[in-house]
Amino acid sequence: MTTATLEKPNSSTPVVSAATVRKPDRKVNLVGFDLGTNKSCILASQAGATDIALSKIVPTVVGYVKDGIVDGIIAGNASILYGEDALKNFLHVNLVAPLENGVVAHPEAAGDFFRHLRILVDPSGTAELRAVIGVPANAEEEARENIRGCAAGVFDRVLLIPEPFLAALGYRDDSRLNQPNYVDPVTNSLFVDIGGGTSDVCLIQGYFPSRDDQICIAFAGDAIDGLIQAEINRLYPGNGISRQTVREIKEAHSYVGAIRKPTDVKVIIGGKARMLELGETIGQACNTLLDRIYPALTTLITRASSDSVVQLLQNIVITGGGSQIRGIDTVLQKRLADDGYEAPKVRLAGQDYKRYVAMGAYKAARAARENQWQHVLD
Ligand SMILES: Nc1ncnc2c1ncn2[C@@H]1O[C@H](COP(=O)(O)OP(=O)(O)OP(=O)(O)O)[C@@H](O)[C@H]1O
Numbered sequence: 001m002t003t004a005t006l007e008k009p010n011s012s013t014p015v016v017s018a019a020t021v022r023k024p025d026r027k028v029n030l031v032g033f034d035l036g037t038n039k040s041c042i043l044a045s046q047a048g049a050t051d052i053a054l055s056k057i058v059p060t061v062v063g064y065v066k067d068g069i070v071d072g073i074i075a076g077n078a079s080i081l082y083g084e085d086a087l088k089n090f091l092h093v094n095l096v097a098p099l100e101n102g103v104v105a106h107p108e109a110a111g112d113f114f115r116h117l118r119i120l121v122d123p124s125g126t127a128e129l130r131a132v133i134g135v136p137a138n139a140e141e142e143a144r145e146n147i148r149g150c151a152a153g154v155f156d157r158v159l160l161i162p163e164p165f166l167a168a169l170g171y172r173d174d175s176r177l178n179q180p181n182y183v184d185p186v187t188n189s190l191f192v193d194i195g196g197g198t199s200d201v202c203l204i205q206g207y208f209p210s211r212d213d214q215i216c217i218a219f220a221g222d223a224i225d226g227l228i229q230a231e232i233n234r235l236y237p238g239n240g241i242s243r244q245t246v247r248e249i250k251e252a253h254s255y256v257g258a259i260r261k262p263t264d265v266k267v268i269i270g271g272k273a274r275m276l277e278l279g280e281t282i283g284q285a286c287n288t289l290l291d292r293i294y295p296a297l298t299t300l301i302t303r304a305s306s307d308s309v310v311q312l313l314q315n316i317v318i319t320g321g322g323s324q325i326r327g328i329d330t331v332l333q334k335r336l337a338d339d340g341y342e343a344p345k346v347r348l349a350g351q352d353y354k355r356y357v358a359m360g361a362y363k364a365a366r367a368a369r370e371n372q373w374q375h376v377l378d
């Protein structure tokens, strides 16, 4: 990437000249960090290394072990569990999701989560850690400040970069950049990142997206779960199905487009198996997402310059967990074509969608100049 694409240090952040604090004997680890509402991804290696030493996806959740749990129930009698361990022990912990709608909602839990990640990257606790952290495209200064606050005392230096830009950077196939027919997603693309808390639609045209280049919609996977659960409760009162089960049902049967009936789903209610017909419920909830995203897409297409728009229409990429909704690429592409847009091409980022933001962050960490890193001070 070119240095021109990187962020300028923010004037309100304490920035200390690198030369005054750098201890030459300390190892430097570079970290790419996607802090997601549902799942986080972290990639890390030592500065100068060619291979990624750590690549991990961790559910963004902290479990505080409840008082009075008998010894031996929780491995190592730990008092705080993280990610999968916290979810597995849900009966014995108070689960806290540090983020809501893409931003830090519980700073203490976020701080604990960051400390856990630090130990994964650097078990010795002695290395200097420099992390590029993705932030939602429209993050206000307060949201950015909250992330810096959580990073203080955990990472030594950070750089916050908008997530859609990092997704494009991560998705970019660096080995094909010299091929004449390769359209570099960082140069000209429209990224649609459908996560748990937010759906972000963003024009990527070689520089950091500005406010006008992006639209963040507070409707994504969690909101679909909410619609499906409300409809199940209406159709089958007193069912007691948990939000987690609703999410699993959605992930197994999600689709957009024409309503598919019947879609029989087996659930356990009061200990007994029942088949529920949820074809219409799931289809309508997922189509609602599409209806919310589509106007954002066309608004941003209108904002692209007339010179770039034809190529842009060829490079619409859907990423995030919502990209797994069956038919989302073809239905969006057809809607654009039916509305008269010139030869639109909508593609899915693919199975690696969970890692693209972190991969972009890691690439940005490797490319960052010494004076672009910001120190985070306690
Ligand atoms: N097969 C699927 N069908 C529908 N939704 C899915 C599927 N797989 C995952 N999801 C949904 O994707 C969402 C999580 O996406 P992702 O991991 O990109 O979110 P995140 O990055 O943690 O959140 P955010 O970007 O909002 O901070 C969840 O709502 C999840 O249920």
Ligand SMILES: [Mg+2]
Pocket (backbone or CB within 6 Å): 036, 037, 193, 195, 196, 320
């Ligand atoms: Mg995300």
